[in-house]
Amino acid sequence: MRSAVCATEVVVIAAPDNSVALNCGGAPLLLEGEQVGEGLQLEASAAEGTQLGKRYTNETGDLELLCVKPGEGTLAAEGVALVQKGAKPLPSSD
Amino acid sequence: MNLMMLLEMAAQGFGERVAFVNGDESLTYQQLFEAAGQAGMRLRDGAHEHVAMLDVSSLALPIGLFASAWAGKPFVPINYRLSSHEVEGLVSRIEPAFMVTDAERIASWSSRSEVELEARQTFVDRACKGTSPVENDWPMAPDDIAVLLFTSGTTGTPKAAVLRHRHLVSYMFSAVEFGSAAEDEVALVTVPPYHIAGVISVISSVYAGRRVVQLPNFNARDWIDIARRERVTNGFLVPTMLSQIVSELEGQDSANLPLLASISYGGGKMPQPVIERAMALLPNTKFTQAYGLTETSSTICVLLPWEHRAAGASDDPAERRRLTSVGRPLPGVELQIRNEEGRALPPGQRGEIYVRGDQVSGEYVGRGSVLDAQGWFPTRDAGELDEEGYLFLEGRADDVIVRGAENMSPGEIEDVLLRHPAVLDVCVVGVPDEHWGEAVAAVVVLRPGGEATADELRDCVRNQLRSSRVPQFINFASELPYNETGKLLRRIIRENWAAN
Missing domain, CATH: 3.40.50.12780 (ANL, N-terminal domain)
Structure with a gap:
């Protein structure tokens, strides 16, 4: 999914069972192929930016987005800003 | 993606x-x-x-x-x-x-x-x-x-x-x-x-x-x-x-x-x-x-x-x-041990390892997917879990030896023989047997300077496992056949046995 108002692109890693409204920079995130609506602009109140390769999650932890392209907007679900997950060590062999 | x-x-x-x-x-x-x-x-x-x-x-x-x-x-x-x-x-x-x-x-x-x-x-x-x-x-x-x-x-x-x-x-x-x-x-x-x-x-x-x-x-x-x-x-x-x-x-x-x-x-x-x-x-x-x-x-x-x-x-x-365990599943992976009827088994029981997760493909060209309706992949590897969820591999499910009506895994017999001080490497396979369907056969590689007779090794198994696990046949060899990535080629051993 990509932001309508900045360069941010994310991949959904985990999603809750019910549908949630996802925003970036104050505008709904777009699905692959979806067109940008007219007159949309980055909202100043939602411009903290996204960082490449970081994971973003909601308060309940059932939603996780991974930033694959960084941008200026803030990611949010149901109007609440997502928080960047601390890099926890994964039990990996790689 | x-x-x-x-x-x-x-x-x-x-x-x-x-x-x-x-x-x-x-x-x-x-x-x-x-x-x-x-x-x-x-x-x-x-x-x-x-x-x-x-x-x-x-x-x-x-x-x-x-x-x-x-x-x-x-x-x-x-x-x-x-x-x-x-x-x-x-x-x-x-x-x-x-x-x-x-x-x-x-x-x-x-x-x-x-x-x-x-x-x-x-x-x-x-x-x-x-x-x-x-x-x-x-x-x-x-x-x-x-x-x-x-x-x-x-x-x-x-x-x-x-x-x-x-x-x-x-x-x-x-x-x-x-x-x-x-x-x-x-x-x-x-x-x-x-x-x-x-x-x-x-x-x-x-x-x-x-x-x-x-x-x-x-x-x-x-x-x-x-x-x-x-x-x-x-x-x-x-x-x-x-x-x-x-x-x-x-x-x-x-x-x-x-x-x-x-x-x-x-x-x-x-x-x-x-x-x-x-x-x-x-x-x-x-x-x-x-x-x-x-x-x-x-x-x-x-x-x-x-x-x-x-x-x-x-x-x-x-x-x-x-x-000797291979550990526990990654967060994105579910794992079950199942018996031949496909029922999930509790810890401590051997069966076939099934896995499910986004990274699991289970698909081959010309054959399509072998995943079941719920997305589980039969690995054909045999194993068991312990109480803490650690997985122990027991070889390939196809390697199971069926002697009479009894299923046994080569791994449990090999583990016993490997603990013998003179044994460097061992492979146990099932070989055709008129009476039992399959008999237990072992190929043993001794350590340099190590000595053990077939009877001594049979006693070693008999003391630790049921008598059905005691190898009927034991051969000694200088090495076992492995492929270059370290997989033991049991098929070769079975074929050699059949040929001789």
Whole structure:
């Protein structure tokens, strides 16, 4: 999914069972192929930016987005800003 | 989703870092990205349906893998150790193909298959020096095939396992943290490109930002020399390689590898004495064991460094035995042990291992998916879980010996025989028997200078297991047949037995 108002692109890693409204920079995130609506602009109140390769999650932890392209907007679900997950060590062999 | 997403992220995040080193040659992430673009545009415009690589590890491997993703064509690494007849058989299944190989092989190539050959060095040079205009527009369909891997065929004709972009990308997103490698991290990779671990090590190192030093042909002394010279911090090995490194280090004045922070191993059964010796020789190195299959995009279970240490330091035999466990499932993987009727079994009972998760493909060319309706993949590996969820492998489900109405796993008998001080290696198989259907047969390799009679070994089994497990036949041999990635070839032993 990509932001309508900045360069941010994310991949959904985990999603809750019910549908949630996802925003970036104050505008709904777009699905692959979806067109940008007219007159949309980055909202100043939602411009903290996204960082490449970081994971973003909601308060309940059932939603996780991974930033694959960084941008200026803030990611949010149901109007609440997502928080960047601390890099926890994964039990990996790689 | 496309593997190229991962390389693009790496090039953006840490483009100037060195990504791959082979001998005197190297590529940064940015250079790899650009080379993949040049080669990718060429491959996209070609009429070939597959991009094959019949070669040892070289810089052509990461370029070829990512260029194939860029072009939207499956990448097919092929085992260069196969006979030309076997290679011909595999290549005919992927024609029309573009294939990178070594110059010598091109000179002697006589296949009738529709395949365009290019020498490794030509492929790398054209990719690195190309100046064609490039568009960053690789296909993003998650169901596109990223890699076709021929299984090792230890039980018959190799099957072409299908790994789609979504399987490999899911695995990276669930198992690896982007850019998590420190700048001084260097991995020494000796696994060949045609093995799933060889493919995955390329992708995971790129995503983590870890420098990879390639060692195309393994031998223990070179491995140790390169590890010291290149300041290697992470090693990826199969158990037989670790065993050889341990023997080599034991013969040297000191096992001095102070920068070697971690060793990951997998791909076969690790004998308990080998891992114990390795841990004693390299007390500051963290060991991780991985268990996985081609069809599961590699690792599904890991035994972590702290679990190695806890098991190694324990006096409790049950906890110490955990050194021979392959650990517990990764977060994105569900695992069950099932009986022959398909019912899930509780801890402590042997059955077939089933797994489920986004990284699990379980699909072969021409056969389709073997996943059940709920998405579970039957691994054909036999195993059991302990109360804490640690998985113990018991060989292939097909290796189960059925004597009378009783099922037994070769592994439990082998474990007993391996504890005999004179026994170096052993393989137990079922052989045809008129009375029982199958009888238990063992081929035993004794340690140099070790002595044990067949009757003594039978007593050893009789004292620890039920009498049905006692081998009816015991042969002695100087070595057992393994393939080059350390898999014991039970089929060969059964065939030899049938022939004699």
